[in-house]
Amino acid sequence: MTTVAIINARLLDPATDYDGPGGLLIEDGRIVRVVHGASHIDADQIINADGLCLAPGLIDIRVKTGEPGAEPKETLKSASLAAAAGGVTTIVVQPDTDPAVDDPAMIDFIQRRGAALNLVNVRAAGAATKALEGQRMAEIGLMDEAGALYFTDGDKVIVNSRTLQRVMSYAAAFNALIACRPADPWLTEGAVAASGELATRLGLSGSPAIAERIGLERDLALVEQTGARFLVDQISTEGALETLARARAKGLEVAVSVSINHLCFNEVDIGDYRTFYRLDPPLRSEADRQALIEAVREGLIDVITSAHAPAPAEDKRRPFAEAAPGAIGLETLLPAALTLHHEAGLDLLDVLRPLTQGPAALLGLDAGVLAEGAPADLVLFDPGAPIIVDADALHSKSKNSPFDGRRLQGKVIGTWVGGRKVH
Amino acid sequence: MTQPSDVTDQTIRDRLVPFPKPHFLAASDLDPFVTPQLLDLGDAFVDFNRQSSKALDLLHGRTVVNLFFENSTRTSSSFEIAAKRLGADVVTMPVGSSSVKKGETLIDTAVTLNAMKPDILVIRHSASGAAELLSQKVGCAVVNAGDGRHEHPTQALLDLLSMRRAFGDVTSLTVAICGDITHSRVARSNVALLQMMGARVRLIGPPTLVPGDADRWGCEVFHDMREGLQGCDVVMMLRLQLERMAGALVPSTREYFRFWGLDREKLAWAKPGAKVMHPGPMNRGVEIDSDVADDLDVSLIQDQVEMGVAARMAVLASLSARWGGYAR
Numbered sequence: 165m166t167t168v169a170i171i172n173a174r175l176l177d178p179a180t181d182y183d184g185p186g187g188l189l190i191e192d193g194r195i196v197r198v199v200h201g202a203s204h205i206d207a208d209q210i211i212n213a214d215g216l217c218l219a220p221g222l223i224d225i226r227v228k229t230g231e232p233g234a235e236p237k238e239t240l241k242s243a244s245l246a247a248a249a250g251g252v253t254t255i256v257v258q259p260d261t262d263p264a265v266d267d268p269a270m271i272d273f274i275q276r277r278g279a280a281l282n283l284v285n286v287r288a289a290g291a292a293t294k295a296l297e298g299q300r301m302a303e304i305g306l307m308d309e310a311g312a313l314y315f316t317d318g319d320k321v322i323v324n325s326r327t328l329q330r331v332m333s334y335a336a337a338f339n340a341l342i343a344c345r346p347a348d349p350w351l352t353e354g355a356v357a358a359s360g361e362l363a364t365r366l367g368l369s370g371s372p373a374i375a376e377r378i379g380l381e382r383d384l385a386l387v388e389q390t391g392a393r394f395l396v397d398q399i400s401t402e403g404a405l406e407t408l409a410r411a412r413a414k415g416l417e418v419a420v421s422v423s424i425n426h427l428c429f430n431e432v433d434i435g436d437y438r439t440f441y442r443l444d445p446p447l448r449s450e451a452d453r454q455a456l457i458e459a460v461r462e463g464l465i466d467v468i469t470s471a472h473a474p475a476p477a478e479d480k481r482r483p484f485a486e487a488a489p490g491a492i493g494l495e496t497l498l499p500a501a502l503t504l505h506h507e508a509g510l511d512l513l514d515v516l517r518p519l520t521q522g523p524a525a526l527l528g529l530d531a532g533v534l535a536e537g538a539p540a541d542l543v544l545f546d547p548g549a550p551i552i553v554d555a556d557a558l559h560s561k562s563k564n565s566p567f568d569g570r571r572l573q574g575k576v577i578g579t580w581v582g583g584r585k586v587h
Numbered sequence: 588m589t590q591p592s593d594v595t596d597q598t599i600r601d602r603l604v605p606f607p608k609p610h611f612l613a614a615s616d617l618d619p620f621v622t623p624q625l626l627d628l629g630d631a632f633v634d635f636n637r638q639s640s641k642a643l644d645l646l647h648g649r650t651v652v653n654l655f656f657e658n659s660t661r662t663s664s665s666f667e668i669a670a671k672r673l674g675a676d677v678v679t680m681p682v683g684s685s686s687v688k689k690g691e692t693l694i695d696t697a698v699t700l701n702a703m704k705p706d707i708l709v710i711r712h713s714a715s716g717a718a719e720l721l722s723q724k725v726g727c728a729v730v731n732a733g734d735g736r737h738e739h740p741t742q743a744l745l746d747l748l749s750m751r752r753a754f755g756d757v758t759s760l761t762v763a764i765c766g767d768i769t770h771s772r773v774a775r776s777n778v779a780l781l782q783m784m785g786a787r788v789r790l791i792g793p794p795t796l797v798p799g800d801a802d803r804w805g806c807e808v809f810h811d812m813r814e815g816l817q818g819c820d821v822v823m824m825l826r827l828q829l830e831r832m833a834g835a836l837v838p839s840t841r842e843y844f845r846f847w848g849l850d851r852e853k854l855a856w857a858k859p860g861a862k863v864m865h866p867g868p869m870n871r872g873v874e875i876d877s878d879v880a881d882d883l884d885v886s887l888i889q890d891q892v893e894m895g896v897a898a899r900m901a902v903l904a905s906l907s908a909r910w911g912g913y914a915r
Contacts, residue, residue, distance in 0.1 A: 299835065301836070
């Protein structure tokens with residue numbers, strides 16, 4: 165068995181709070197030794213990191229592809245290539261495909277297709293309700309057995325509270341994780357932007373911030389009653405953060421995710437109807453963005469996702485309200501997250517934690533840590549290297565990146581999955 | 588236990604015990620003293636029913652009316668056969684297809700029937716509390732043959748009779764009731780009667796089908812069959828109504844069977860020698876595998892049907908014993 169050592173690195177391991185010099189020895193796809201401090205490691209192959217950052221590969225739990233059903237938009241292959249290029253070693257694809265991933269055979273299909281690509285770890289989230297229709301419960305137990313990591317109706321809100329209550333209650337028997345977008349379905353109906361002065365001036369129908377709070381209050385009350393494991397999917401407002409803090413203060417254990425877009429942009433970015441910034445939930449005010457960044461700083465956010473949502477040009481080149489919502493983000497996730505370090509002054513470990521250990525702990529994965537026995541899923545990056553994002557050069561089949569043309573700092577130098585270099 | 592050839596009219600009369608209440612509406616109408624006596628009487632009827640001549644005259648001249656507002660074949664025939672073997676005149680009215688459609692209320696029907704002077708009314712109705720309401724409006728004895736999701740007390744008595752015949756003693760048994768507890772009147776009656784007799788009861792099912800406060804019934808609640816069946820003497824499966832899927836209570840029959848359907852593998856988690864019961868009718872391949880249901884070494888399901896007639900004879904006979912007219 166050949167051994168590979170990566171030496172002279174700056175190890176960044178949020179799980180053990182280690183940020184310092186060191187190296188790793190990799191054998192048989194796993195980390196077999198972690199060395200802190202500058203020392204040589206004997207191995208068949210030695211990679212000198214020259215002081216660059218070596219961290220657990222990123223885990224992105226909210227990735228949409230078009231496979232099956234809309235392959236021109238994105239395939240598991242193009243998404244995997246984008247992930248590898250972005251230092252993301254595990255992606256969890258969303259169930260809102262065509263047909264929806266609401267059946268154990270679909271979970272199996274995605275995992276097999278993903279594994280055959282031999283790039284990054286491809287895992288799947290299952291639908292919470294059949295065909296994401298919010299009516300009948302999906303086969304949560306069988307999908308859980310087949311390897312689904314969590315259950316969600318994706319962007320859709322389960323409107324019927326009794327259905328959601330039953331889904332949560334049922335899932336608790338399997339200790340399965342349920343994720344829901346917090347949103348009141350009526351207050352957000354038809355909305356394409358955040359309610360506010362800007363949306364009013366642009367003549368766009370807005371979604372008020374309280375819609376998120378109201379939706380969240382309902383979801384949390386149901387979690388409290390059913391004892392479900394729960395992820396608040398894509399929080400975007402300060403008010404909802406306060407609601408969450410109140411519930412947590414009462415002892416309710418819930419996880420929360422935020423998308424990288426809501427940490428990097430605000431409502432002003434939609435400017436003159438720039439549809440690449442049409443997102444769901446919509447970009448909010450700067451105060452909301454700052455509150456989300458503070459929440460990351462304080463460790464209140466469990467997971468940062470790319471909210472990768474490919475949309476081809478024909479779906480984006482439309483009047484703002486008719487354009488498809490969403491943005492790609494897999495490949496730009498790391499440099500975009502590093503803006504929290506460079507601009508907001510967050511510690512590198514605090515930025516990386518919700519990208520590695522946070523999602524791993526939430527989903528029960530053994531990855532996301534630089535420890536002996538852990539899979540050698542790694543990213544080597546230069547945190548300060550300046551880049552200019554060129555959407556056309558990204559691996560995604562759809563090029564709807566809101567970072568196109570932006571200057572960011574942080575460049576992925578190498579990505580390893582199970583000890584295998586994939587980028 | 589008496590030999591079949593020994594069962595005579597007199598054997599039955601010797602064991603006859605007056606029912607403790609004027610009606611049999613719920614398991615709580617029984618008590619720990621009279622229940623074993625009713626089971627003894629039931630035993631005698633079992634033997635009697637196995638004889639070729641099965642006619643008694645304990646209820647001779649009495650009228651039993653079966654009032655079934657819900658469709659049922661097995662329970663109504665079981666009551667009908669029980670009453671006929673006791674010599675009663677029996678009228679079975681499938682009301683589900685007559686007066687209700689003409690808009691008559693339950694009480695109107697009851698008052699009308701009461702005027703015809705029956706002696707025992709056996710009622711099944713889809714509304715919880717219907718038997719209780721009826722009992723307040725009529726002058727005869729009322730037997731609850733299932734009211735909504737409330738009680739089905741004769742089922743609990745026949746289940747207890749089946750268990751006592753299989754195990755000899757019911758007081759030390761651990762009984763797991765599995766499946767749709769929330770909507771089951773069979774579960775409620777069995778919990779009450781089994782606990783009254785000192786047995787330990789466990790409830791096993793998905794969280795959506797086990798009431799959240801069921802632990803306050805004095806039962807242990809499990810959502811995992813492997814955990815719940817550990818050390819159980821009896822595994823009582825309940826029928827899963829297929830409309831539960833539409834209500835988002837369970838995802839599909841195949842998933843239900845995978846996690847809560849009783850097959851050989853899951854049965855092995857229970858105590859060696861454990862018996863399987865089911866009130867019927869079964870959804871084979873949904874809550875129970877035919878392999879288990881049809882194995883006479885473990886399944887009491889056929890016995891339950893036989894015990895049903897005997898237990899109902901015991902109930903009807905003991906209700907009539909309150910009137911005094913039968914004694915010789």
